[in-house]
Amino acid sequence: MSHRHLRHPRTRVAVAVVALLTAAAPLSVPAHAAPKVDRQVVDDTDLTIKTTVGIRGEDIEQMRAQGRRSATPTPPAEPQHAERAAEHDWRQRVPALSLLEGQREANRQIAAHPQPARPAAEASPSPMVAAPIGEQPAAARVTECFDAGGADNGIGRIHNRFTYCARVKLVAEYWEVDNRGIPVEKEGTSTGTIEIFTQGDDKERRVRVFSRIQRDSVDYDWGPIDNLFVAPNLPLSLIAHCSEEYEICHATRGAATMPWVTWDNNTRWFYWDVYNHEVVTAGRDKLSFSRWYLSAFSDSSRYRTIRPGNSAPRLVRCDSATYFSRFDTRYPKACIFAETIPHLTYDLVSEYSDVSLHIWRAQNDPNDTYPMLAPDGVPWPRDKEIPGKFVPGDNTAPALHRITSALHPDLVQANSDHKDGACYGRPPYGHLYQLTGLPVPPDTPAQQCDEYPFASTLEGAGHPDPENPSFNFSVEAVDQHHNSVAGGKLIAYYVDDRILAWDAGLDLPYQVNDKFYVNIRG
Structure with a gap:
């Protein structure tokens, strides 16, 4: 007959459980002699x-x-930490x-x-x-x-x-x-x-x-x-x-x-x-x-x-x-x-809201962003597909991959050159964006040209081929202070979530390199 135990008088606290744990050391017992209990999984x-x-x-x-x-x-005894090596x-x-x-x-x-x-408390900056x-x-x-x-x-x-x-x-x-x-x-x-x-x-x-x-x-x-x-x-x-x-x-x-x-x-x-x-x-x-x-x-x-x-x-x-x-x-x-999706969270209501809104538009309405795929009045050959949107539970969505100036100087330079071409019409690629880039480039100290995906990603403006740009990126004029704060959050995020830089020498690099996403929180 089974009985509930008689406890020392204390307040009970109801708890839930996650995965149920078993513990064991081997005993020389014939397999057929073990008690009949639920199969272990x-x-x-x-x-x-x-x-x-x-x-x-x-x-x-x-x-x-x-x-x-x-x-x-x-x-109840006083806790005593008695450590010993397991006998088995x-x-x-x-x-x-x-x-x-x-x-x-x-x-x-x-x-x-x-x-x-x-x-929600993570909306405010936190230490490492x-x-x-x-x-x-x-x-x-x-x-x-x-x-x-x-x-x-x-x-x-x-x-x-x-x-x-x-x-x-x-x-x-x-x-x-x-x-x-x-x-x-x-x-x-x-x-x-x-x-x-x-x-x-x-x-x-x-x-x-x-x-x-x-x-x-x-x-x-x-x-x-x-x-x-x-x-x-x-x-x-x-x-x-x-x-x-x-x-x-x-x-x-x-x-x-x-x-x-x-x-x-x-x-x-x-x-x-x-x-x-x-x-x-x-x-x-x-x-x-x-x-x-x-x-x-x-x-x-x-x-x-x-x-x-x-x-x-x-x-x-x-x-x-x-x-x-x-x-x-x-x-x-x-x-x-490793069993989580790394993602950077930007808030719409923040001191960098211009950047958050820009990324939200790029992720959700990419066809309404610059550069356009074709000039006004010309049919588009396809839709823009801008990667990096965080989807909870989906680690296979198109992602972003980090690059650095020290490890990937050519890729970083290509991203910068294409961004400047799409924003300001500057060489060497300004001619590609004469009819599709920003119509009024931001040229005041209070404004900056913001790009998404970020310049520090493989999927930036110069991806995949500087000579044949995909245009799967977005540029927009944003407040300079907003851009600076958002950029600081990105730099800190790379360290906080330990986002490794792209290594093209790995086997199946797109499957095994670190990737991350951007979550825009309203």
Whole structure:
């Protein structure tokens, strides 16, 4: 008979869950002897994945006898961080992902789990997305991520390319095992909600995985006596791992181990660093995908996890690009969360509204923008197709790709020359736009010619061929101050979201290079 546990008196907090977590270490148990439980599936959906732990009958009776003699419930213990290396390595290593495989996996997750909109508070300028990483995460950033929506379903919330959070339900079944380690009778189930907060680094190829049990989320379904004297005192261990072989990545630190009752009363975060190595990489910026996951288990001389399992792995992309900096600080290496669509948000109501309106027209009414495809009165050969519009959940829409003056001087110069031709009729390409460019060029200090796609993108005015321009761009006269502020946001965005520059030397460059979009928010 199943019973709800008798809790220490505390206020209960209702919580939702994202993906359900299992934990395990192997036990030498014949496959046919394992208890009949739901088939384990590690997936990015709301499935119940259970861990199964074996306890010898004499140990269970000893704990029950101790409980009867004490006649009082176990008080909540003070949190103690007892780290140790796992006694068993049950990880199932997986082959390294190529850039194409990694990007395809990211695209699959994006399509299956569109991320919720970013909070309105992000309309105001913010500091670096990749915040300093300490032994405890910044409380404000934890609250921002969990409160923004999406942490409790799908794949969790990828708040931005440097921040991830999730709430994951843990279900642990405990079985009595005989002297051969074979499960014979189910004793009870303990459940709790694991909180995960993970930060990508912008100076090292690593992510730091923080985790804890959400306070007051633990429940025991063992029976009225065992709920008080047995289940709360059983040990629970958490540890983070990387999925690939050691030459690809590795995780540091041993498991954090405490009794369930201590986890339930703990508010401190425990962390593990998962490093990606510069061994199996691709391209100029030494790109590599890897995956990390969290494991929970109960292993000691008295308890042994029978059924293995882990949280669904999350995908990161790491690089060693040397061209990221802000003021006097350089960011030579980084790992970002790949399962989200990078996009820059401009607001219509802002101090750069001229630029926002221009981009909105270019994305939504491209045929009403300059340069025209044909002079007035001449039938157009086709419609203009201007890329870069952000579509939530669609990572296959026509995108933008970053270029830089240092790495792509010819492409940047071509963009500038075509923009000047379309805006002012200047050589070397002004003759191409005599009848289709801006009729009245902005020639006052208060006005500037703004182009979209940006001059710092492969899709700019000079794309794809300076000798045969596509005209799939837009120019418009905007206020000089608006243009300056919007340009500053773009420069900061490239650093904040770690947008890598175009690398034509990669295999299938349009499929594996970093891309981004522009979202115009009303």
